[in-house]
Amino acid sequence: MNDGVVISSYGLLRVGEHWDKSLRDLIAEASINALEKVEWPPVDKVLIANAASEVLTGQGNISALTADQLGLDVPSVRIEAADASGGLAVHEAYLAVKSGVYKNILVVGAEKVSEHVSAISVHRSSISLDKDYELIYGTPVSSIYALLMKAYMDKFKVSREPFGQFAVEMHKNAVENPYAQLRFPIDIRSYMESPMVSDPLCLLDCSPLGDGAAALIMSSMEYAKKFTDKYVEVAASSAASDALSIMDRDSILEFKATKIASEKAFKIAGLTREKVDFLEIHDVYTVSALITLEDLGYAEKGAAHKYVMERGVSREGELPVNPEGGLKARGHPIGATGIYQIVEATMQLMEEAGSLQLNEPNVSLVQSMGGTGSTVIVNILRKLF
Amino acid sequence: MSAPEIWRNAKQRYNLTGYRCKKCGKTFFTKRIVCRKCKSKDLEEVLLPWEGAIETYTVVRSPIDGYETKVPYIIGLIKLKNGVRILSEIVDCEPTEIEKTKEVELVFRVLSKDKEKGLITYGFKFRPKT
Ligand SMILES: [Zn+2]
Numbered sequence: 477m478n479d480g481v482v483i484s485s486y487g488l489l490r491v492g493e494h495w496d497k498s499l500r501d502l503i504a505e506a507s508i509n510a511l512e513k514v515e516w517p518p519v520d521k522v523l524i525a526n527a528a529s530e531v532l533t534g535q536g537n538i539s540a541l542t543a544d545q546l547g548l549d550v551p552s553v554r555i556e557a558a559d560a561s562g563g564l565a566v567h568e569a570y571l572a573v574k575s576g577v578y579k580n581i582l583v584v585g586a587e588k589v590s591e592h593v594s595a596i597s598v599h600r601s602s603i604s605l606d607k608d609y610e611l612i613y614g615t616p617v618s619s620i621y622a623l624l625m626k627a628y629m630d631k632f633k634v635s636r637e638p639f640g641q642f643a644v645e646m647h648k649n650a651v652e653n654p655y656a657q658l659r660f661p662i663d664i665r666s667y668m669e670s671p672m673v674s675d676p677l678c679l680l681d682c683s684p685l686g687d688g689a690a691a692l693i694m695s696s697m698e699y700a701k702k703f704t705d706k707y708v709e710v711a712a713s714s715a716a717s718d719a720l721s722i723m724d725r726d727s728i729l730e731f732k733a734t735k736i737a738s739e740k741a742f743k744i745a746g747l748t749r750e751k752v753d754f755l756e757i758h759d760v761y762t763v764s765a766l767i768t769l770e771d772l773g774y775a776e777k778g779a780a781h782k783y784v785m786e787r788g789v790s791r792e793g794e795l796p797v798n799p800e801g802g803l804k805a806r807g808h809p810i811g812a813t814g815i816y817q818i819v820e821a822t823m824q825l826m827e828e829a830g831s832l833q834l835n836e837p838n839v840s841l842v843q844s845m846g847g848t849g850s851t852v853i854v855n856i857l858r859k860l861f
Numbered sequence: 862m863s864a865p866e867i868w869r870n871a872k873q874r875y876n877l878t879g880y881r882c883k884k885c886g887k888t889f890f891t892k893r894i895v896c897r898k899c900k901s902k903d904l905e906e907v908l909l910p911w912e913g914a915i916e917t918y919t920v921v922r923s924p925i926d927g928y929e930t931k932v933p934y935i936i937g938l939i940k941l942k943n944g945v946r947i948l949s950e951i952v953d954c955e956p957t958e959i960e961k962t963k964e965v966e967l968v969f970r971v972l973s974k975d976k977e978k979g980l981i982t983y984g985f986k987f988r989p990k991t
Contacts, residue, residue, distance in 0.1 A: 599926035608870065609891055612972055612984070613950045614921070614928035619936050622919035627938075630917065674936075675920040675956075722938070723946045724891055728917070 480697035481573045482707035482860065484580075485514040486819040488690035491657040491807030497687065499533050499588040504545040506689035507584045511546075514693060517703045521578045522552035525565035525585035527811035531600040533588050542584060558604035559760060561585065562690075562814020563715075563844025563853030569694040570713035570855075579699040585815030586689035597685055601810055604847040606721040618682060618761065620722060620848045622674035625763040627728055629676060631778065636676060638781035639762040640667035643680045643804055645789050646759065650801025652831045655816075657686045657807025681762045683802070688809025690816045697860075708825045711839070712744035712856040720850050729778075731764075731849035734771035738843070741854040749773055752856075753837035754796040754824065756817040758845035759804050765797070768843060791834060799824065799832050814844035818855060825859045862975055862982045872906075874984030877967060879945060881907045890947050910942035911967035912990065920956040927973075935959050939987055953988035964990035 487509025489502065497505070503524065511519070524542040529535050543552035555565040562585040572578040589597045602617050610620065628634065644664055650656035662680060670680040700707045716736035722728050742748065749772070757772070759765035766780035774795065775783035783789075789797035800806050800820045803813060821840040823829045842855045872878055873892070881888040884901035890909060895902050918937040921928075928934070935951040937959075952970060954962060965987040972982040 595924070595926045595929065598923075602925055606891070610948055611925075612982075613936060613948065613986075614925055614931065614934070615936055615948070616921070616923065616925045618923065619919050619921050622921075623917045623936065623938050626919060627917040671922070672920070673923040675922070677919070719897070721891060721948070723948055724889065724897065728938070 481570050481710045482695055482697050482700050483692050483710065483818070483822050483857070484695045484700040484704050484707045485510045485693040486691065486822050487513065488655055488816060488819050489688060490655045491686040491688040491809050491816070493590040494687040495590065499529055499535055499538070499586060500541055500545055502586045502588060502687060502689035503542050503584055506586065506691040507546055507582055510691035510693055511582065514703050517580055517693070519548060519580050519582045520550050521572060521581045522548060522550060523555055523565045523569050523581060523583045524552065525555045525561040525583070525811045525815055526587060527556060527558050527561050528601055528603060529588070531603060532597065533591055556811065557851045558846035559758065559808070559810055559813055560844045560846030560851040560853055561811035562817070563842070563855065564814070564851065566692070566694070566814065566818050566855055567713045567715050567853050570710050573694055573696050580693065580695045582691065583694055583815065584689065584691040585812030587809040587811045588687050589685045589810065590687050601685060609721055609723065616674070617848065618677060619674040621761040621763055622677040623722065624728055624767070625677050625681070625761070628763060628767065631729060632781065634781045636668065637664065638784045639681055639766065640664050642759070642762045642765055642784050642789060643667055646798060646802045646804035649791060649799055649832065650805030653800045653806060656801045656805055657684050658805045677761060677763070683760050683804045683808040686807035686809050688807060688812045688816065690812055690819045692815060692818060692822070706826055707860060708822050709858045709860045710855060711747065711858040712741040713853070714741040714744060715851070715853040718850050720847065722848055729767065731767060731771050731845065731852060733849060733852035734768055734843060734845065734854070737852045737854040738772050741856050745856040745858070747839065747856065752795070752839050752841045754799060754834055754840050756798055756821050756840060756842040757802070758843055759798060759802040760808060760845070762804065764845065765802070772841070772843065791832070796834055799829070799834055814853065817842045817844060818857070821857050825857055862973060862980060864980060867980060867982050875969070877909045877911060877985055878906050879909045880904045888943060888945050890945050909945055913939040913941040913947070913965055914963050915965060916940045916946065918951065918959055920959065937965070937987065939965055950986045951988065952986045962989045966990045
């Protein structure tokens with residue numbers, strides 16, 4: 477077994493509509509970006525995170541496509557777990573390096589969603605739901621999160637304002653993020669006036685789908701030292717599963733898999749919640765962010781709305797949440813999103829986050845979620861240099 | 862939806878049958894061969910109650926591909942009389958009326974029509990209790 481697993485390089489593209497780039501271009505550009513930063517060290521495995529290339533682009537077999545684009549003859553594996561594909565690919569890379577079998581892995585996440593008009597893309601990305609029991613009624617993913625939001629608001633007597641406040645903070649962060657899809661500020665009034673998508677969930681509760689690709693080099697610490705002196709440790713990587721449909725959950729007011737994965741991750745890393753300097757969480761809709769703050773133990777059950785309004789989630793606060801704008805404003809390139817989260821946390825810990833840079837952070841917790849909570853990965857990153 | 866798929870799901874969608882674990886008593890609506898709770902394989906098919914109460918609901922205004930002409934439509938999470946949770950469209954109800962609706966009952970409706978093959982999928986939906 478290997479001692480330390482580290483992230484030794486990263487690469488990313490701006491999230492958005494890349495009309496001029498195909499899926500293969502996205503994969504190649506982000507990967508080359510990460511490889512060039514450390515002058516192309518030999519890679520012994522490739523992991524490609526992608527949620528839906530078959531239905532979104534018509535291309536299957538993208539593990540081979542990825543290796544081919546980079547001229548590599550090493551094993552290449554595609555990881556699919558809906559929106560959590562990226563987080564799960566990082567988890568699998570962690571295990572592969574930890575086992576000692578692999579030393580230097582390219583982990584790339586890519587998704588091409590703009591090939592179709594929006595309704596088709598939304599339809600095709602809603603295949604993460606249960607086809608037989610949910611999608612049969614024409615339920616976009618937004619409608620399932622709307623059910624959760626309505627249940628949360630009714631149960632805890634919460635208005636829409638805290639959800640809006642979360643969105644406002646995410647947009648504020650993204651303004652200065654050169655890789656973000658929505659680089660404009662919003663205020664609580666524009667949130668309140670934004671059109672309903674699925675009551676009570678409005679347009680500004682939603683993260684925008686976008687094309688994107690991001691890449692990481694994950695290495696054994698010993699191997700990384702051969703080509704770089706700047707790396708971030710993956711102190712823990714933990715994953716858990718829950719029922720595919722919210723119908724079969726004990727409670728619809730929590731994501732059980734987040735609780736299981738995070739408790740395990742804290743134990744593996746030997747850290748307490750309080751040691752975490754900033755969070756990267758899966759705010760695919762604002763309600764998922766609020767529930768996640770509770771599941772991770774930062775807010776009491778039913779009190780995340782107070783947490784957002786009183787303690788706050790901004791870059792200037794005690795515990796910044798998604799300092800680059802989160803899914804909400806950086807954008808959501810489905811299968812690549814989990815890699816973006818890890819790249820962004822790495823940039824912060826390496827102090828390469830430009831005008832978004834937090835004050836010398838040491839530890840970040842990154843939570844990725846697939847579907848409506850059916851897969852959750854919690855990765856904890858720690859500065860080592 | 863393909864013909865075999867419609868045929869395979871007919872019993873569940875026409876009668877609202879579910880799966881009850883004889884060992885621990887847990888009942889599921891979603892199809893299972895092993896109990897999610899106690900892992901027993903001793904499951905029996907049971908008819909689920911055709912009445913329940915709305916646990917939470919949403920009015921879909923931004924639909925997925927193929928449902929554009931239906932908006933706005935209501936999706937509800939329903940707790941059946943025996944406690945089993947089920948997701949369904951709620952029909953015969955204006956979006957403005959849904960907030961005061963609590964009790965609902967099963968109705969048999971068209972779920973979708975296949976544009977190319979002309980196959981019609983039927984199944985249950987729920988409506989406010991009459
Ligand atoms: Zn059982």
